[in-house]
Amino acid sequence: MAQVDLLVAKRGQGGRNASRDIDGAMQRLRNLGVPESRIEDVLETETNPRTIDWASPATGHVIRKNVIEGQRVMAGDELFRIGNHERVWVIAQLAESDIGDIAVGTPVTVTLRAFPNMPHQGEVTFIYPEMMKPETRTLSVRVELPNPDGRIKPGMYADVVFHPETEEAPVAAVPASAVIDSGTRKIVLVATGEGRFEPREVKIGRTGDGYVEVLEGVKPGEDVVTAATFLIDSESNLKAALQSLEHRDAIP
Numbered sequence: 445m446a447q448v449d450l451l452v453a454k455r456g457q458g459g460r461n462a463s464r465d466i467d468g469a470m471q472r473l474r475n476l477g478v479p480e481s482r483i484e485d486v487l488e489t490e491t492n493p494r495t496i497d498w499a500s501p502a503t504g505h506v507i508r509k510n511v512i513e514g515q516r517v518m519a520g521d522e523l524f525r526i527g528n529h530e531r532v533w534v535i536a537q538l539a540e541s542d543i544g545d546i547a548v549g550t551p552v553t554v555t556l557r558a559f560p561n562m563p564h565q566g567e568v569t570f571i572y573p574e575m576m577k578p579e580t581r582t583l584s585v586r587v588e589l590p591n592p593d594g595r596i597k598p599g600m601y602a603d604v605v606f607h608p609e610t611e612e613a614p615v616a617a618v619p620a621s622a623v624i625d626s627g628t629r630k631i632v633l634v635a636t637g638e639g640r641f642e643p644r645e646v647k648i649g650r651t652g653d654g655y656v657e658v659l660e661g662v663k664p665g666e667d668v669v670t671a672a673t674f675l676i677d678s679e680s681n682l683k684a685a686l687q688s689l690e691h692r693d694a695i696p
Contacts, residue, residue, distance in 0.1 A: 504528035537582035633669040
């Protein structure tokens, strides 16, 4: 329609407001994104072309096509969706106990499960402000990664390791597999010598890289059982298992 307005203004250029009408029609075409070369063609040929080449406003790939040939469209309709995957977002879930250590700019290592031997280095670029997910007690954070070869695809799964830059003193930590979680408390089996073990209730802190910080219950240098040989599925089973262990320790 804007091209028709331009033709009408051009053909009626002898009128008092012809120049203003032509300028107005040209500006409407520019506002619609019509290339300048196409506007000049309309002025020179005084014809309304049936087709027009429309340059994409952004570099990328067509990721959604919402129109077919011959379909009638209206102003504001989304015909195509274009995505640029040269840089991608990774949305990671941050545990509640680690929130205080992470900030925008924290370095991370991202390992795609499709390419386990090709870790990517990036950083936290945004921490989502919404409340924590109650079912997982996690908070979403965004990590940006370069993707020049297009290897990273939308929807892929990845493992993210955060590397907070802290100057805190060393803390006591045990392998995550050493902590027995009954649902109401957490237990670690500490070696006391001569093949004996002492079950201790512990208070844990931050987690990361397969380890758990122990705030109370275990001292630095003590040996712990790194993997239980029995399954604990309830508090009662935990008590029974520990009583059995203590009973065996008491046998000379």
